[in-house]
Each structure stands twice: as structure tokens, then as C-alpha cells.
Amino acid sequence: MTSQIDETAAARLIAELDRYRELPAKQQPSWPDAAAVERAGEDLALQPPLVFAGEADQLRERLASAARGEAFLLQGGDCAETFEAATADKIRDRVKTLLQMAVVLTYGASTPVIKVGRMAGQFAKPRSSDSETREGVTLPAYRGDLVNGYDFTEESRTADPSRLVQGYHVSASTLNLIRAFTQGGFADLRQVHAWNRGFVSNPANQRYESLAAEIDRALKFMDACGVDHTALTQTEFYVSHEALLLDYERPLTRIDSRTGELYDTSAHMLWIGERTRDLDGAHVEFLSHVRNPIGVKLGPTATVDDALRLIDKLDPEREPGRLTFITRMGAGKIRDVLPGLLEGVRDAGATPLWITDPMHGNGITTATGYKTRRFDDVMDELLGFFESHRAAGTVPGGIHVELTGDDVTECLGGSENIDEATLATRYESVCDPRLNHMQSLELAFRVAEELKRFSR
Numbered sequence: 054m055t056s057q058i059d060e061t062a063a064a065r066l067i068a069e070l071d072r073y074r075e076l077p078a079k080q081q082p083s084w085p086d087a088a089a090v091e092r093a094g095e096d097l098a099l100q101p102p103l104v105f106a107g108e109a110d111q112l113r114e115r116l117a118s119a120a121r122g123e124a125f126l127l128q129g130g131d132c133a134e135t136f137e138a139a140t141a142d143k144i145r146d147r148v149k150t151l152l153q154m155a156v157v158l159t160y161g162a163s164t165p166v167i168k169v170g171r172m173a174g175q176f177a178k179p180r181s182s183d184s185e186t187r188e189g190v191t192l193p194a195y196r197g198d199l200v201n202g203y204d205f206t207e208e209s210r211t212a213d214p215s216r217l218v219q220g221y222h223v224s225a226s227t228l229n230l231i232r233a234f235t236q237g238g239f240a241d242l243r244q245v246h247a248w249n250r251g252f253v254s255n256p257a258n259q260r261y262e263s264l265a266a267e268i269d270r271a272l273k274f275m276d277a278c279g280v281d282h283t284a285l286t287q288t289e290f291y292v293s294h295e296a297l298l299l300d301y302e303r304p305l306t307r308i309d310s311r312t313g314e315l316y317d318t319s320a321h322m323l324w325i326g327e328r329t330r331d332l333d334g335a336h337v338e339f340l341s342h343v344r345n346p347i348g349v350k351l352g353p354t355a356t357v358d359d360a361l362r363l364i365d366k367l368d369p370e371r372e373p374g375r376l377t378f379i380t381r382m383g384a385g386k387i388r389d390v391l392p393g394l395l396e397g398v399r400d401a402g403a404t405p406l407w408i409t410d411p412m413h414g415n416g417i418t419t420a421t422g423y424k425t426r427r428f429d430d431v432m433d434e435l436l437g438f439f440e441s442h443r444a445a446g447t448v449p450g451g452i453h454v455e456l457t458g459d460d461v462t463e464c465l466g467g468s469e470n471i472d473e474a475t476l477a478t479r480y481e482s483v484c485d486p487r488l489n490h491m492q493s494l495e496l497a498f499r500v501a502e503e504l505k506r507f508s509r
């Protein structure tokens with residue numbers, strides 16, 4: 054009898070989840086072979102979950118503390134991960150960069166930092182145009198490794214459903230290494246100097262080294278006092294991606310045996326992009342049925358009404374940590390747009406976590422065709438974010454950035470002063486420009502200063 058009731062409840066949950074199938078889904082690939090998509094989905098549905106539902110619950114609690122101003126969220130990684138770059142060295146360098154930024158923020162602003170990678174699943178991209186033309190040849194746009202290849206040939210750009218399954222396996226091995234690094238001793242705070250090794254020496258590294266020396270002294274002091282700091286030997290590290298490709302997310306969504314509730318087990322946290330956040334669209338409907346913490350990007354056209362309706366749909370219980378608004382307004386607009394949004398949501402009594410993505414509103418294309426962003430614009434949007442929260446009396450809860458541990462030349466400026474001519478020397482992103490290792494550290498130091506000023 055019990056299992057009868059369980060089965061009925063499960064069938065009801067699944068039917069509710071599948072309502073999204075009736076709604077328009079933007080930014081989905083045109084798969085040439087529907088039967089192959091179905092087979093890929095069946096294969097994915099048999100695979101073990103990538104994350105445990107209990108971890109997603111734990112992240113929700115952590116995010117709730119950030120929304121109260123008791124912690125700060127650092128979410129970052131590639132714009133688009135690629136299968137090819139899922140190597141030990143590159144994963145390690147991204148994890149090290151995030152750990153270093155987290156240390157700078159934790160120590161600089163005396164705030165616990167919640168670390169969430171745009172990693173182990175950030176393989177699907179929304180695009181402005183369905184196609185791309187090069188020298189008179191037009192092919193489908195690159196939509197991320199989960200869909201098609203970056204090479205500009207007909208074969209590579211044709212959407213291939215077997216990539217859905219490959220993406221799962223690459224995510225699994227990436228996540229495995231992240232877990233090994235962060236739980237197995239690599240993230241031990243006593244390794245704070247070691248995380249800096251291997252990166253080319255530069256002013257941001259040197260500044261980091263002196264901060265690491267201070268931390269070392271503090272740890273030695275704690276040791277001398279007999280304080281047990283086993284808590285510092287491991288760190289929590291979560292993964293997230295944009296839940297764009299419903300053919301990937303749906304088969305990985307499962308009923309948790311502990312609670313009987315639905316979780317998207319492809320990542321701890323999922324977000325909805327600026328282009329797919331329509332209230333009546335498939336993405337919002339789909340994610341409204343899973344228990345993971347959910348993010349929604351809000352661009353400069355977002356209204357208070359949009360935000361309140363998203364809250365009603367995605368977080369009707371107003372559960373702490375459930376909903377994160379990731380604002381990406383652009384440096385020129387944030388001071389005009391964000392304060393009104395913050396006030397409107399505050400006046401409605403809702404307390405989502407507000408974080409800033411200072412990247413996506415600040416894209417420019419150079420005369421030579423490189424997509425880039427100015428480090429100064431990124432910083433200006435960050436400052437505008439803190440100013441807006443100060444004005445509204447709300448909590449600036451975190452940052453969401455596109456970065457890599459590599460010494461790429463994709464964003465302009467920073468203390469290396471990367472200029473337009475330099476972009477060509479090491480531009481490796483297959484989608485948006487990322488902060489390189491040094492720009493990432495520099496940004497962390499500046500944010501730590503702001504955060505410290507804010508908490509005073």
C-alpha cells in the first residue's frame with residue numbers, strides 16, 4: 054500500500070515536471086535526428102546522479118546565509134567549458150584560482166566564502182544568432198560542446214546528440230577531480246602558498262604572497278595555542294551551470310529517495326539565463342519543480358514586476374537560499390536600474406540572494422573582431438552593485454564571474470594593461486572573454502576592499 058501511494062505521488066511529481074514540454078523552449082538546438090536524442094536521454098536516465106541531493110540542500114543553507122549577509126558567494130569559471138580542456142592541469146588551475154580568490158575575500162573581508170564553480174556541466178550556450186558566417190560561408194552557430202563542435206565545418210557544427218552523453222561523462226570526471234582536490238588535502242589552508250606556485254609571477258601574485266604569509270603566521274599562532282584546525286584541511290566546493298539544454302537536464306532530474314522530492318542531479322545549483330527567463334517559458338517551468346537552489350540572470354530591461362513574478366513562480370514559499378538573482382546590467386546602467394529593483398523586491402518583503410555578474414552587460418567587439426570586456430567596466434559594475442545595495446539597505450551577496458586559471462589575453466586592461474593588439478596573442482575562449490589568473494586575483498582584492506567597507 055505504501056509503495057502504491059509512493060508511486061502515485063511520484064507519478065504526479067513527474068507529470069508536473071513534464072509540463073514544460075508543452076511550453077516554448079528558447080535556445081534549443083535543432084537536432085537532426087530525434088530518435089538519437091531520445092536514445093541519449095534514455096542513456097542519461099540510467100547514469101548515476103552527479104551530485105547528491107543532500108549537497109544541494111546544504112548549498113541552499115549556505116546561500117541563505119549569504120542572503121542574510123553572513124557569507125559571500127563566489128561563483129566563477131569558464132563562459133563555456135570544452136571537452137578538450139577538461140584536463141587535470143586546466144581543472145586544477147581553475148580550482149586554484151577560485152581557492153585563491155576565496156582566500157583573498159575571506160581574509161580581506163573576514164567573511165566566509167561559498168565557492169561555486171561554473172564547472173562540470175557548463176557546456177551549453179545561448180547565442181544571439183542561430184548561424185555564423187565566415188568569408189561567405191554560413192553554418193549553425195556554436196552552441197557549446199554539449200551540442201556541436203567549435204570547428205567551423207559543416208560536420209562539426211551539426212548538432213550531435215551523442216554529445217549529451219559525452220558531456221555527462223566529462224562532467225563526472227571533472228567533478229571527481231574537483232572533489233579529490235577540495236576534499237583530499239589540496240585545499241588545505243596550509244597549502245595557501247602552494248596554490249600560487251606555477252602561475253607566472255606578477256603584481257597580483259606578489260600581493261597574494263604577502264597575504265598568504267600573514268595567513269601562515271596566523272595558522273602557526275593557532276598551532277602554538279593548540280587550536281585544532283582540522284576544519285581548514287578541506288573545503289566545500291559546489292558546481293553549477295546554466296540549465297539551458299532541457300534534453301540534458303530532464304534525464305538527470307530524479308526523485309530523491311530521502312525526501313521524495315525532485316532534484317536536478319546534474320549540478321548543485323542551476324541558473325536560468327537572461328535569454329530564457331520568460332515566465333511562460335519551458336525553463337522557468339522546469340526549474341520551478343526541482344529543489345536545487347536556482348539562479349536567474351536579470352539584465353537591464355528587468356522590471357520589479359518581472360522579479361516579483363519570478364519569485365512567485367520559483368520561490369513561492371520564499372525559502373531562504375532557494376533563489377538567487379544574478380544581475381548583469383552593464384556598468385553604464387547598473388546605477389540607474391538596480392536600486393529600483395532592489396527597493397521593489399525589498400518592499401514586497403522578499404529576500405532573495407542578490408549577486409552581480411559584472412561580465413555579461415559589458416561585452417564589446419573590437420574592430421578586429423574579438424569579443425572582449427574592459428577590466429575597468431567590470432570593476433565599475435562591481436562598484437555600482439555595492440553602491441546600489443548601500444542605497445537600498447539590501448545585502449550585496451556575491452559575485453558571478455567568467456574566469457580561467459590560464460594566462461589568456463581575452464579581457465582588456467588590468468594591471469598588465471592588456472590592449473587590443475595583445476588580445477590576439479592568447480585568445481582561447483570559444484565564447485565570451487574570461488578574466489585571466491592575474492585579473493581574477495586583482496578583482497578579488499578589489500572586491501574584498503569593497504566588502505570590508507560595506508560591512509563597516
Ligand SMILES: O=C[C@H](O)[C@H](O)COP(=O)(O)O
Nearest residue numbers: 132178179180181182484485
Ligand atoms: O555567454 C553568454 C552568451 O552565450 C554569449 O554572450 C552570447 O554571445 P553571442 O552574442 O556571441 O551569441
Ligand SMILES: C=C(OP(=O)(O)O)C(=O)O
Nearest residue numbers: 132326327328350381413
Ligand atoms: C549566457 C550567459 O549569461 P546571460 O544569460 O546573463 O547572458 C552566461 O552566463 O554565460
Ligand SMILES: [Mn+2]
Nearest residue numbers: 132455484485
Ligand atoms: Mn558568457
